[in-house]
Amino acid sequence: MRPSTAEANLGFGLTTAHIFYRMPDHLELLQEYIWQRYDTFPEFPVLGRFLDFWQKEIEGPIHSVTVAHYRLIKPAEIHEMRRSH
Numbered sequence: 001m002r003p004s005t006a007e008a009n010l011g012f013g014l015t016t017a018h019i020f021y022r023m024p025d026h027l028e029l030l031q032e033y034i035w036q037r038y039d040t041f042p043e044f045p046v047l048g049r050f051l052d053f054w055q056k057e058i059e060g061p062i063h064s065v066t067v068a069h070y071r072l073i074k075p076a077e078i079h080e081m082r083r084s085h
Helices: 005-009 045-057
Strands: 012-023 026-040 062-071
Touching: 012 045, 026 045, 045 062
Parallel strands: none
Antiparallel strands: 012 026, 012 062
16 A cells, blocks of 8 residues: 555655564574565654564564665755756
């Protein structure tokens, strides 16, 4: 679900988490999972709830998480434009 313009102005952006976790029956093996949702930087409350859910409900313990975030609305870039007459 794409956030509204108002949400985008509040810092919502596309957040991707690359999660490495251990296989429950073979803890020496790592598996990976890619998670992607719209979330806010820098708190990432949606990702935080997902990771809390994972730790409570999923048997594979998390090894590491790498997060990337791309804001939907950024400050405007202003360039000086000169014209010759």
